[in-house]
Amino acid sequence: MIHEFKLIFQLPQNSPPINELVEALAEAGCDDAIVGTGHPGRIALEFSRESENAREAIDSAFDDVQRALGGAELIEAAPDYAGLTEIADIIGISRQALRKQMLNQADFPRPFHCGNPSLWHLAPVLDWLQQQRGYRIDPALQEIAQHNMHLNTRQQRQKAEMLTSAQTTTA
The missing domain is CATH 3.30.70.3400 (Alpha-Beta Plaits)
Known part of the structure; x- marks a missing residue:
């Protein structure tokens, strides 16, 4: 594949x-x-x-x-970090329709960055859309998004640990 x-x-x-x-x-x-x-x-x-x-x-x-x-x-x-526009494009609906679902559903995954634009990890949103809304999501895309989320999260954690270690060393 x-x-x-x-x-x-x-x-x-x-x-x-x-x-x-x-x-x-x-x-x-x-x-x-x-x-x-x-x-x-x-x-x-x-x-x-x-x-x-x-x-x-x-x-x-x-x-x-x-x-x-x-x-x-x-x-x-x-793919991992995604805004509403990218996610809506993936599932074939308008950004406004996805935003409406996000605002009306308390269990919609939280963004990891709130701002302009807000950003989500793609994998949890795809999972939610499939489980809660019945959208058909390409399993290969879900698998890639899931693994990339883990890679990016691990990388961010390592950067944070290095920064913390450097700050403690200089303090």
Whole structure:
């Protein structure tokens, strides 16, 4: 089965030129990804990876990137973070219709970021929409969103622990 997802990394300070990074990625097994370099110091890889399950596909891609790009730090695994517009597009309804469901249902998953826009982890919202509203959700998308949520949450926790550790060391 083909799994489609994106991994975005912060490159180390003294990274080689981008063409060398792209070569290293291909040699490490990332020849199934489209490489984006639109933001200085970052690299985004949009994968179409064949694997039995999403976890295996995403983890193997992550390992391949780490092997190729040594000190690169994961910024985001996508799809995961989503606003109402993206979620509505996935299930094929208008943003306004989804917003109405969100406002009228106390058990609608809470956003992890309230603001403009508010953001949700995609997996719990897809689960809720399937269980509470009967929407048909692609199981592969649910699996990818679930694993990416765990990856992103783990990454955020590690960053917080490093920050806390650095603050305690300097205090």
